[in-house]
Amino acid sequence: MAWHQISVITNENTAPQLADFFSNLGAVSVTYMDAEDEPVYEPGIGETKIWSNTQVIALYELDADPALVKDLVYKQFPQEQLRAWHVEEIEDQPWERAWMDYYHPMKFADRLWVCPTGQEQHEPGTVCLTLDPGLAFGxxxxxxxxxxxxxxxxxxxxxxxxxxxxxxxxxxxVAAILLGASEAHAVDIDPQAITATQDNALKNKVQNHIHCYLPEQFAPFQADVVLANILAKPLIDMSGQIASLVKPGGQLVLSGILQEQAESVMQAYQPYIDFDPPLQQEDWIRLQGIKH
Known part of the structure; x- marks a missing residue:
């Protein structure tokens, strides 16, 4: 099956209205893309931040009339707010497997492989985690x-x-269990993340060792290791809550932190955690430390 794909660049205020208008005109999907490589790092919970120049992309079935869609859009929105209108016909494809062109086996610390299905590595002294891109990040x-x-x-x-x-x-x-942990407790605000975690646990045959919760279902307790790979603002806002999950003498690992945010995050956890020096990869920082 083929589709009409219509894209146009507009500003951040018009983009949501244009997306709604495309949907009202029968688009089967509407997505946003960054038109100028502008980073957006920290949306709040439940918030969708978009770029100051946003490409709005609408997908229509082949019996739709792109010329009519364009005419209606230009009657609804000021022309100066719309640029780079483009229409093309695209073929259907298995989008999940298209990711495989960019996703290959990766090795961490000479002990852990992370591999897409069909490319598993079985090297002596290592474990292999099978994972395919899906709905949830990671x-x-x-x-x-x-x-x-x-x-x-x-x-x-x-x-x-x-x-x-x-x-x-x-x-x-999943990686923690494969590397020898006895049990892991996975918490996320997004139900899709819970589904993805359960699916990946089953795929890697560790489902009996992983317990998944939405925050309201999670009864806090103290663990040997707590990992929080989210973003700097929620890490700071929840510093007391997250630190309370670590046993005295236990280890805390924080990620999702930009270089310029690291000091603020460390200060928020200073009453609870003795940090090692930060570790950096590209623009991102990992913090790790021991609870007092």
């Missing part, structure tokens, strides 16, 4: 996730309890 390709995987693969987790706070795809919880 395949190991982003520096924030890679930094956490590197930490897990560099430490002895034998028999330890883990809390993965903001679990996304569940990659950290």
């Amino acid at each position: 395949t190991g390709t982003h520096p924030t996730t890679a930094l956490c995987l590197e930490w897990l693969a560099s430490h002895d987790l034998t028999g330890k309890t883990i809390i993965d706070y903001g679990c996304g795809s569940g990659i950290l919880a």
Whole structure:
């Protein structure tokens, strides 16, 4: 099956209205893309931040009339707010497998492989985590996730309890179990993340060792290791809550932090945690420390 794909660049105020208008005109999907490589780092919970120059992309079935759609859009919105109108016909494809062109086996600390289905690595002295891109964030390709995987693969987790706070795809919880942890507790505000974590636990045959919760379902307790790969603002806002999950003498690993945010995050946890020097990959920082 083929589709009409219509894209146009507009400003951040017009983009949501234009997306709604496309939907009202029968678009089967509407997405946003950054038109100028402008980073947007920290949306609040439930908030969708978009770029000052946003490409709005609408997908229509082939019986739709792109010329009519354009005419109606230009009657509804000032022409000076719309630029780079483009229409093309695209072929349907299995989008999940298209990710495989960019996602290949990765190795962390000479102990942990993260591999897409069909490319598993079975090397002596290593474990292999099978993971395919899906609805929830976290395949190991982003520096924030890679930094956490590197930490897990560099430490002895034998028999330890883990809390993965903001679990996304569940990659950290699954990796921890494969590396010897006895149990992992995965928490996320997004139900899709819970589903993805459960699916990935099953795929890696560790489902009996991983417990998944929405925040309101989670009964706080103290674990040997707590990982929180989220963003600096929620890490700071929840510093007391997250630190309380770590046993005295236990380890805390924080990620999702930009270089310029690291000092503020460390200050928020200073009453509870003795930090090691930060570790940086690209623009991102990992903080790790021991609870007093």
